[in-house]
Amino acid sequence: xxxxxxxxxxxxxxxxxxxxxxxxxxxxxxxxxxxxxxxxxxxxxxxxxxxxxxxxxxxxxxxxxxxxxxxxxxxxxxxxxxxxxxxxxxx
Amino acid sequence: xxxxxxxxxxxxxxxxxxxxxxxxxxxxxxxxxxxxxxxxxxxxxxxxxxxxxxxxxxxxxxxxxxxxxxxxxxxxxxxxxxxxxxxxxxxxxxxxxxxxxxxxxxxxxxxxxxxxxxxxxxxxxxxxxxxxxxxxxxxxxxxxxxxxxxxxxxxxxxxxxxxxxxxxxxxxxxxxxxxxxxxxxxxxxxxxxxxxxxxxxxxxxxxxxxxxxxxxxxxxxxxxxxxxxxxxxxxxxxxxxxxxxxxxxxxxxxxxxxxxxxxxxxxxxxxxxxxxxxxxxxxxxxxxxxxxxxxxxxxxxxxxxxxxxxxxxxxxxxxxxxxxxxxxxxxxxxxxxxxxxxxxxxxxxxxxxxxxxxxxxxxxxxxxxxxxxxxxxxxxxxxxxxxxxxxxxxxxxxxxxxxxxxxxxxxxxxxxxxxxxxxxxxxxxxxxxxxxxxxxxxxxxxxxxxxxxxxxxxxxxxxxxxxxxxxxxxxxxxxxxxxxxxxxx
Numbered sequence: 371x372x373x374x375x376x377x378x379x380x381x382x383x384x385x386x387x388x389x390x391x392x393x394x395x396x397x398x399x400x401x402x403x404x405x406x407x408x409x410x411x412x413x414x415x416x417x418x419x420x421x422x423x424x425x426x427x428x429x430x431x432x433x434x435x436x437x438x439x440x441x442x443x444x445x446x447x448x449x450x451x452x453x454x455x456x457x458x459x460x461x
Numbered sequence: 462x463x464x465x466x467x468x469x470x471x472x473x474x475x476x477x478x479x480x481x482x483x484x485x486x487x488x489x490x491x492x493x494x495x496x497x498x499x500x501x502x503x504x505x506x507x508x509x510x511x512x513x514x515x516x517x518x519x520x521x522x523x524x525x526x527x528x529x530x531x532x533x534x535x536x537x538x539x540x541x542x543x544x545x546x547x548x549x550x551x552x553x554x555x556x557x558x559x560x561x562x563x564x565x566x567x568x569x570x571x572x573x574x575x576x577x578x579x580x581x582x583x584x585x586x587x588x589x590x591x592x593x594x595x596x597x598x599x600x601x602x603x604x605x606x607x608x609x610x611x612x613x614x615x616x617x618x619x620x621x622x623x624x625x626x627x628x629x630x631x632x633x634x635x636x637x638x639x640x641x642x643x644x645x646x647x648x649x650x651x652x653x654x655x656x657x658x659x660x661x662x663x664x665x666x667x668x669x670x671x672x673x674x675x676x677x678x679x680x681x682x683x684x685x686x687x688x689x690x691x692x693x694x695x696x697x698x699x700x701x702x703x704x705x706x707x708x709x710x711x712x713x714x715x716x717x718x719x720x721x722x723x724x725x726x727x728x729x730x731x732x733x734x735x736x737x738x739x740x741x742x743x744x745x746x747x748x749x750x751x752x753x754x755x756x757x758x759x760x761x762x763x764x765x766x767x768x769x770x771x772x773x774x775x776x777x778x779x780x781x782x783x784x785x786x787x788x789x790x791x792x793x794x795x796x797x798x799x800x801x802x803x804x805x806x807x808x809x810x811x812x813x814x815x816x817x818x819x820x821x822x823x824x825x826x827x828x829x830x831x832x833x834x835x836x837x838x839x840x841x842x843x844x845x846x847x848x849x850x851x852x853x854x855x856x857x858x859x860x861x862x863x864x865x866x867x868x869x870x871x872x873x874x875x876x877x878x879x880x881x882x883x884x885x886x887x888x889x890x891x892x893x894x895x896x897x898x899x900x901x902x903x904x905x906x907x908x909x910x911x912x913x914x915x916x917x918x919x920x921x922x923x924x925x926x927x928x929x930x931x932x933x934x935x936x937x938x939x940x941x942x943x944x945x946x947x948x949x950x
Contacts, residue, residue, distance in 0.1 A: 371826070378785060378829040379792070380822055381814040390823060393884055397827065400885060401774045401840070404847050414845035415852055417677055417707070418663040418901020419926065424706040438570040444799035451794055456805050 472496040476542040476636040476690040480583070483541035486530055490523035490541030494585055497543045500633045501587075507615050510628040512548045512558055512606055514588040519543070522585045529583070537583025538697055544579055545629040545638035548589035549596055550681070551670035552576055559672050560604035561594045563816025564797045573670020574702045575639060575681055582697040587635055590625030594818045595788065596646055596674045598622050599890040602881055603820040610877065613655055613916060617874040620650030620890075623684070627654040630684045637694055638684045643674050644776050645869075645894025647682050648906040652869035652919025655908045657685045657936070661695060662927050663901035664709035667702030675783035676707075678776075678898040688907065688936045692716035695929070709927075719930045720937040725758035727935065730862025733763045736770045736892055739871040742912030747868050750909050750920040753942035754866075754935065764858040764865065768850040772896040775851065777888055778831045778844035779899070784821075785828030791816060823884065852900045859925040864935050867893045869906040869919035893921060903929050907936045909943060 371391050375382045382390065436449060445452040472493055473479050482488030498516055505511060529536040546552065549559045551569035558564045572580075579586065593603040601609040601624025609624040611617040612632040619628040623640030627650035630638050640647040642660035651658025659682040666681045673679060683694040700713035731751065739747075751761055793799035793812030800811035817825070831840035858865060870890060880887045897904040903926075906919035920939060924932035 374826050374830045374833065377833060378822075378825045379789075379809045379813050380817070380825065381810050382822075390826060393823065394827060394830070396885055397777065397888075401778060404771050404774050404843055407771070407847065407850070409843060409846040409850075412846040412849050414842060415849040415899075416845060418852075418899075419707070419709055421664075421707065421709070426703055434570045439795075442567055442570070442796040444793060444797075453794055453805050454801065454803060454808055 474633070474636060475686055476539065477693055479542050479636060480538060480540050480693075483526060483530065483583075484536060488541065490526040490585060491520065493541050494519055494523040494543055494587070497587060497633070497635055504612070504632050505634070507610065508612055508628050508632050509607055509609050510545070510590055510625045510632060510634055511588045512560060512591050512625070513556060515555060515586060518555065519585050519587045522580070526583050526585065537581060538693065539579065540583035542584045542637055543587045543635040544584045545588055545590050545626055545635040546576065546586055547592055547623050547626045547638070547640045549592060549641060549672040550576055550639065551672070552586070552589065555589070557589065557672070558606070559595045560592045560606055561816065561818065561821070562605045562798060563791045563812070565605070567796050569670070571670065574667035574704055575698050576670065578698045579639070584637070590623070590629055590638060592625055593622035594821050595672070595784070596622040596641055596643055597784070597820050597824050599645070599649055599887050600880065601625060601650070602877065603818055605818055608877055611654055611874045614874065614914070617876055617916070618653065620653035620870070620874065622646040624650045626684050627651050627656055627658065630654070630656045630686060636686055637690060639681060640684055641671055641674075641679055641681045642898065643678045643780060644898050645891040647684065648894050648904060648919070648921060649870045649890060651684055651906040652908070652917065653874040655917030657688055657691050657905065657907055659683055659691045659695065659905040660897065660903060661699060661714070661929060662709070662903045664707050665699045665714065665903070665927070665929070666695075667705040667708050669702055669704035673787040675780040676787060677783060678780060680898070688933065688940045689717065689720055691905070692720060692933055714929050716929060716933050719934050722934050723757060724754055724935055724938045727759045727864070727931065728762050728862045729754050729759045729935065730762055730764040730858055730865040732766050732769065732858070732865060732867060734765050734767060734769070735867060738889065738892060739868045740873070740913065742873065743868045743871060743918050746909050746912060746918040747866065747920055750866060750939055753939060757938050757942065759935075759938075762862050764861050766854045766858060766896070768847065768854045769896050771847050772851055772899055773888060773892055775844040775847040775899060776891070776895040777827070778840050779848065781824040781828030782831045782841050783828070785825045785832065788821070788825055820884070848899045851896055855896070855900045855902065855925070863924070863931050864928070865923040867921045867923065869893060869921040873912045873914065873916035873918060897923055902926055903932055905932060905936055907939050909939060
């Protein structure tokens with residue numbers, strides 16, 4: 371669970387690890403019902419209504435307003451999103 | 462169907478009647494709006510259907526509709542109809558939170574296609590409704606902004622995740638609301654609140670501007686007091702949208718003309734191996750629905766769905782997997798909450814940890830696990846194959862039946878707090894609704910009398926891909942039989 375939380379970019383307390391591990395174990399036990407199925411010849415289904423190569427005309431259209439978008443950002447500078455240092459102390 | 466009480470006496474309750482009145486000049490959109498705002502003022506304190514009521518914007522929109530009518534311009538098919546929007550649909554300049562602290566204060570820079578189409582049809586958006594955070598839940602208890610209570614009994618849940626939208630219609634706050642349905646999030650709260658709720662065929666209603674939970678399952682649809690109003694709204698919001706690459710390239714649905722056609726000769730399927738677990742009061746109403754359709758001339762046929770019992774497992778692996786990917790975008794960089802730290806990696810984790818609620822974290826973790834190296838084939842890969850099995854089962858069933866009938870929810874509305882500590886018990890609420898989302902088919906819940914404690918019971922009608930017309934025929938027939946049996950409309 372600690373590894374999964376790191377992959378998911380979530381910090382979990384030891385208490386939460388214990389609780390979530392227990393809940394997840396219960397779910398995975400229920401989810402084991404599909405283990406008995408023979409699925410070797412079954413094609414996976416990723417989309418309910420398969421459409422492929424959905425393109426639009428290659429023409430210039432107006433995008434979102436930059437000021438309006440940046441107004442929502444926690445921090446912006448010079449028309450860009452501002453973030454803390456990318457190479458950090460424990461990076 | 463019970464008419465929401467206390468509405469201003471000379472304002473009609475249905476969208477169709479309101480639009481007719483406004484279009485003909487007999488009603489003013491501003492008066493319709495004020496009657497509904499008054500109803501909100503009277504009852505919202507007990508219900509909490511809304512995260513935000515946009516009274517000022519609504520008054521301006523209603524005035525524009527009245528001006529159109531006065532000037533002889535066509536005000537649209539939903540002229541003056543107040544509409545509540547689930548708070549996971551983008552509304553330009555108006556906060557859209559998904560009931561999550563991580564998006565608090567965010568004002569989208571664009572409107573969802575559905576929001577644009579409703580406005581173009583003359584509808585008046587009155588506010589953003591509460592939901593389980595990021596649409597993950599079956600009770601609208603997992604909201605960062607508090608529980609939505611059931612207007613039929615305020616000690617009970619409204620269902621979820623579109624509980625605020627269902628409650629808004631049931632409480633008479635608006636004749637129409639829009640929700641989203643990933644595993645039953647329109648149909649289950651509709652059943653629990655005693656209103657109509659429709660999940661159309663995947664790809665029929667554009668998802669552009671709907672904040673994504675599980676993209677291959679999400680679909681938007683209406684709540685309404687009666688069947689006709691849902692047909693009317695679907696006609697206005699469906700149809701191809703180039704902004705959604707999963708949108709089916711076809712014209713809008715045409716539904717209202719089928720409502721009077723009856724069900725003579727239609728084959729209504731009973732799933733003989735349906736997972737058990739529905740309460741007796743609920744199954745009694747399902748049987749009554751079969752009887753009503755038989756009396757109206759339909760033929761009841763048996764079908765088998767041997768894979769249906771695996772739908773819950775497939776869903777609770779696929780949906781969290783897609784969610785863990787979709788919700789990776791909430792990182793504190795571009796919008797919403799940021800917890801400031803010394804470097805970006807720490808900022809991502811600190812922001813997500815502070816911004817997401819427990820159920821969202823649980824599903825992100827479950828999905829991350831199901832997709833992680835070494836477990837992908839055992840969980841996610843297998844779930845996709847089970848999804849195919851379920852879809853194939855439906856295909857076989859629909860060679861024998863035109864529609865299938867099931868309960869919508871295995872139980873009536875339950876007391877607030879009863880299932881909050883047991884995620885699996887909560888997930889089981891969706892056992893009859895999720896197979897539809899896996900297959901991408903349309904389904905709807907129609908109120909069909911009451912069960913335990915006098916609470917509403919919904920019957921679910923399922924149809925094959927793009928089978929909305931036959932589904933609505935059956936829904937209208939069930940509604941007529943309820944009215945004939947003395948149920949108030």
